Amino acid sequence: MENYRGNGRGIMIPNREVxxxxxxxxxxxxxxxxxxxxxxxxxxxxxxxxEEKSVAGLDEDTATMAIEAARNALERGRxxxxxxxxxxxxxxxxxxxxxxxATIVAEALGSTPHLNAADWEFACKAGTEALQAALGFVSxxxxxxxxxxxxxxxxxxxxxxxxxxASAGAAAFLVGPGEESLAxxxxxxxxxSDTPDFFxxxxxxxxxxxxxxxxxxxxxxxxxxxxxxxMEHLGTKPQxxxxxxxxxxxxxxxxxxxxxxxxxxxxFRPGLLVEVIGNTYAGSSPLGLTAYLDQAQxxxxxxxxxxxxxxxxxAFSFRITEKIRKNxxxxxxxxxxxxxRREIDYATYARYRGKxxxx
Amino acid sequence: xKGNSREVYVVGIGQTAVGEHWEKSLRDLAVESILASLKxxxxxxxxxxxxxxMLSGELAEQEHLAALVADYAxxxxxxxLKVEAACASGGAALRAGYLAVMSGLYDLVLVSGAExxxxxxxxxxxxxxxxxxxxxFEAVQGISFVALNALVMRRYMHEYGFKxxxxxxxxxxxHHNAAGNPQAMFxxxxxxxxxxxxxxxAEPINLLDSSPVxxxxxxxxxxxxxxxxxxxTHPVRIxxxxxxxxxxxxxxxxxxxxxxxxxxxAQKAYKQAGVEAEDIDFFELHxxxxxxxxxxxxxxxxxxxxxxxxxxxxGEISIEGRIPISxxxxxxxxxxxxxxxxVYQVVEVVEQLRGQAGLxxxxxxxxxxxxSLGGIAATAITHxxxxxx
Amino acid sequence: MSLPQNWRRQAGRYRLQGIKCQNCGRMSLAPRxxxxxxxxxxxxxxxxxxxxxxxxxxxLYQAPAGYQAYIPYTxxxxxxxxxxxxxxxxxxxxxxxxxxxxxxxxxTRKLREYGDEGLIxxxxxxxxxxxxx
Numbered sequence: 037m038e039n040y041r042g043n044g045r046g047i048m049i050p051n052r053e054v055x056x057x058x059x060x061x062x063x064x065x066x067x068x069x070x071x072x073x074x075x076x077x078x079x080x081x082x083x084x085x086x087e088e089k090s091v092a093g094l095d096e097d098t099a100t101m102a103i104e105a106a107r108n109a110l111e112r113g114r115x116x117x118x119x120x121x122x123x124x125x126x127x128x129x130x131x132x133x134x135x136x137x138a139t140i141v142a143e144a145l146g147s148t149p150h151l152n153a154a155d156w157e158f159a160c161k162a163g164t165e166a167l168q169a170a171l172g173f174v175s176x177x178x179x180x181x182x183x184x185x186x187x188x189x190x191x192x193x194x195x196x197x198x199x200x201x202a203s204a205g206a207a208a209f210l211v212g213p214g215e216e217s218l219a220x221x222x223x224x225x226x227x228x229s230d231t232p233d234f235f236x237x238x239x240x241x242x243x244x245x246x247x248x249x250x251x252x253x254x255x256x257x258x259x260x261x262x263x264x265x266x267m268e269h270l271g272t273k274p275q276x277x278x279x280x281x282x283x284x285x286x287x288x289x290x291x292x293x294x295x296x297x298x299x300x301x302x303x304f305r306p307g308l309l310v311e312v313i314g315n316t317y318a319g320s321s322p323l324g325l326t327a328y329l330d331q332a333q334x335x336x337x338x339x340x341x342x343x344x345x346x347x348x349x350x351a352f353s354f355r356i357t358e359k360i361r362k363n364x365x366x367x368x369x370x371x372x373x374x375x376x377r378r379e380i381d382y383a384t385y386a387r388y389r390g391k392x393x394x395x
Numbered sequence: 396x397k398g399n400s401r402e403v404y405v406v407g408i409g410q411t412a413v414g415e416h417w418e419k420s421l422r423d424l425a426v427e428s429i430l431a432s433l434k435x436x437x438x439x440x441x442x443x444x445x446x447x448x449m450l451s452g453e454l455a456e457q458e459h460l461a462a463l464v465a466d467y468a469x470x471x472x473x474x475x476l477k478v479e480a481a482c483a484s485g486g487a488a489l490r491a492g493y494l495a496v497m498s499g500l501y502d503l504v505l506v507s508g509a510e511x512x513x514x515x516x517x518x519x520x521x522x523x524x525x526x527x528x529x530x531x532f533e534a535v536q537g538i539s540f541v542a543l544n545a546l547v548m549r550r551y552m553h554e555y556g557f558k559x560x561x562x563x564x565x566x567x568x569x570h571h572n573a574a575g576n577p578q579a580m581f582x583x584x585x586x587x588x589x590x591x592x593x594x595x596x597a598e599p600i601n602l603l604d605s606s607p608v609x610x611x612x613x614x615x616x617x618x619x620x621x622x623x624x625x626x627x628t629h630p631v632r633i634x635x636x637x638x639x640x641x642x643x644x645x646x647x648x649x650x651x652x653x654x655x656x657x658x659x660x661a662q663k664a665y666k667q668a669g670v671e672a673e674d675i676d677f678f679e680l681h682x683x684x685x686x687x688x689x690x691x692x693x694x695x696x697x698x699x700x701x702x703x704x705x706x707x708x709x710g711e712i713s714i715e716g717r718i719p720i721s722x723x724x725x726x727x728x729x730x731x732x733x734x735x736x737x738v739y740q741v742v743e744v745v746e747q748l749r750g751q752a753g754l755x756x757x758x759x760x761x762x763x764x765x766x767s768l769g770g771i772a773a774t775a776i777t778h779x780x781x782x783x784x
Numbered sequence: 785m786s787l788p789q790n791w792r793r794q795a796g797r798y799r800l801q802g803i804k805c806q807n808c809g810r811m812s813l814a815p816r817x818x819x820x821x822x823x824x825x826x827x828x829x830x831x832x833x834x835x836x837x838x839x840x841x842x843x844l845y846q847a848p849a850g851y852q853a854y855i856p857y858t859x860x861x862x863x864x865x866x867x868x869x870x871x872x873x874x875x876x877x878x879x880x881x882x883x884x885x886x887x888x889x890x891x892t893r894k895l896r897e898y899g900d901e902g903l904i905x906x907x908x909x910x911x912x913x914x915x916x917x
Contacts (some may be wrong), residue, residue, distance in 0.1 A: 065876045094854055095875055095893040099906065103798075103892045131904055140906060144798040144892045146831070244895065368915040378878070522848035531793055532814050533871045535785065535907065536852035536897060537844070538859045545842035546861050546871075551838070553884050598843045598879075622824075646861055646869035647812065647820070 050175030053214020060108025061326040063373035066091040085287035089203035089314025101206035102187040109208040120177020126162025136190040145210035161344025163318040168212040188317035192326035193242035203314030212333030218359040227262040234245035274298035279337035281307030281324035327370040404630040405622035407616030413730035422613035432614035447488030447508035449734035450476035472720040475658035481527035485737025485777030486767025506739030509612035511624025529644040545597040546687035555701040563590040564707025565685040575754030580730030609730030612739040619701025634668035635779040643773040656775035657694035664777040672696035677719040679740035681768035737767030748782040757761040797907035798825035834890030836864040876911040
């Protein structure tokens with residue numbers, strides 16, 4: 037146990053410094069406005085405070101979105117695709133139920149064949165668990181670089197509350213040694229329990245959810261516990277952080293959770309994207325982190341806490357380094373993807389998302 | 396010409412009407428045209444059949460087509476081979492038959508082209524026709540064969556400053572001539588207004604820029620000079636036969652707006668026939684799309700580059716014009732049963748040279764040319780024929 | 785197209801890896817064993833940047849089987865910055881905004897699906913450049 041730096045109760049501290057060497061985002065071009073959805077479904081769900089959400093095009097899926105986010109991450113990190121030790125894709129909307137998305141991404145990046153490639157699943161925290169594993173993989177010395185991606189083209193049953201939020205997006209993190217990192221990991225922690233707040237059985241197109249049960253016992257319990265516990269054991273306080281990024285299933289939950297954890301609007305605003313892109317599921321908190329990193333300054337700290345139904349939260353504390361200042365003007369920022377928008381109506385949305393039954 | 400070659404004549408022609416033949420199968424159509432050609436020449440027995448066809452496997456689930464057709468046409472036992480070169484399959488079959496007679500191997504050879512396309516729905520026919528292009532680098536991108544032509548047309552319009560309506564003359568001429576050909580698919584002329592309002596297929600190509608999917612079969616009976624003179628009162632001589640190829644993929648061409656193979660094939664044919672472009676009295680070109688008419692006229696020396704469209708605007712392609720094209724309707728008006736079209740073209744050249752073209756007769760026609768193109772002229776097959784005086 | 789037929793072409797399809805003749809420098813996306821220009825057989829893989837401009841384009845309203853769900857879609861000949869032309873679909877474009885000469889960049893997208901049960905074919909497409917040079 038001499039090399040173990042945790043506390044015996046879940047805190048994860050790497051033996052050597054690791055962090056994020058490159059990051060990349062992807063958000064599809066199409067948007068459907070919340071008022072367009074409520075034009076069709078009048079059941080009072082507009083109170084979720086979303087303006088609009090992103091919608092994947094007919095030729096997009098989790099693999100294609102993951103590929104673009106990953107390409108952005110690799111370009112930012114300026115590494116050779118063949119140097120990748122692992123590519124891990126976290127998603128609940130896999131193009132194939134059986135057949136990895138990660139190998140498609142690896143092939144598209146040109147990283148094959150000498151690497152580990154796998155898919156991760158834990159509802160909306162599949163991307164952050166891939167990130168946690170990548171940090172561990174690199175810090176152990178088993179890989180020099182590993183790529184963790186969270187990506188989803190989320191589905192909600194027509195008329196369900198999820199229709200206002202379930203959207204599409206991806207974020208990728210290239211994990212590498214601390215000395216190359218633009219954000220160095222200070223510590224991580226996961227809090228999990230068997231909580232059936234939201235799930236999808238095999239061969240079912242749409243998930244089931246517990247309505248109000250998804251709130252206090254699920255989202256808030258896990259998010260707050262994970263965030264508080266990590267800060268407690270790192271000896272940090274909310275005022276030590278420039279930003280907090282939380283899972284964003286709607287606009288109310290992350291704002292309330294951030295405030296309960298002791299953070300102000302100034303701290304949660306930079307990583308809060310849900311009002312304009314919706315809930316990108318496994319891409320949600322990772323995309324929030326990329327949005328913050330686009331504007332981060334050396335010396336700042338960021339706390340990220342994901343949430344995945346079923347249920348659990350992964351918390352991370354990162355410290356920003358001088359490497360964040362690399363001049364990367366040609367790379368698309370999250371804001372570039374957000375402002376690249378084409379509004380569609382509900383009928384087009386129904387067609388793009390495969391909600392039409394052709395009989 | 397090398398070695399001790401023989402002259403080759405067409406002594407018999409046969410064709411079915413072009414259109415939707417619900418009652419007739421592919422073999423029925425082929426046999427009908429073969430029997431018509433034998434009757435036309437008053438010949439009962441031949442030595443070989445070369446059958447042009449592009450899509451029997453894909454659309455009729457039938458390969459091994461030549462043996463099947465030979466059997467049903469009463470030719471069991473004789474040589475019978477299918478020849479395929481996409482949309483130039485008919486021209487390719489003629490090339491094969493020509494070689495067989497010219498070489499001295501056979502004295503009586505049938506050349507047929509047959510295609511049955513209307514049994515299948517549009518999407519399947521569209522994907523089948525896309526097989527004329529590069530499957531792994533063009534078709535896989537969802538690029539239909541129409542779209543490839545559209546890419547050429549758009550660039551042509553961009554480089555030379557033409558508008559879509561400038562191409563109207565090709566379709567109007569083709570439909571006008573088709574109306575005078577009882578075997579043609581379309582029997583009514585069209586106006587410029589019709590052309591401009593036609594449904595878009597692949598911008599800028601609309602329905603009236605495009606030749607129609609159709610069923611049909613046509614047959615030529617070839618023979619040597621010696622036999623021709625003994626059995627026929629109006630033999631037509633094949634002055635030249637030539638084939639050239641280009642890259643199958645458009646993106647591999649240094650200059651996608653020039654049909655290199657069409658030009659090379661025409662030049663070889665002119666040389667073999669001892670003629671120039673000016674000597675050609677009419678030209679059955681491969682007007683699968685209006686842009687192909689313009690590019691064929693340029694490639695074969697009837698117009699400078701960028702000015703092929705001008706011939707249509709100025710009426711020079713009409714029956715009375717300087718270089719009549721699609722005189723029996725062409726692929727556009729007569730219809731384009733792909734693997735058969737190359738044979739239809741030559742049947743029509745023979746009709747003109749015999750003076751049997753009725754309302755479409757080109758006066759004093761002595762030398763006619765036919766050019767069959769496969770893909771975007773990745774295969775170009777030119778034949779020049781002359782009336783025996 | 786069969787599974788192996790698609791699989792064999794993945795390097796080119798997914799990331800625009802082509803070839804370059806080591807003798808005369810001719811490049812193309814499609815692998816060849818002999819250079820069509822100088823007939824050299826000294827050919828090596830070449831990774832294209834994915835940047836280019838539209839040489840010509842067409843929007844389809846009638847599509848081959850397997851592509852009908854995407855109608856209308858736009859195809860193009862793209863002149864890569866390295867020189868060769870590539871035939872590809874455009875994506876994330878409004879069909880009436882496409883122009884010859886427009887700058888585009890490569891993305892990897894779904895080309896088609898063999899029904900709900902079959903292979904998903906991924907490959908290059910091009911879209912208007914998202915972020916300046």
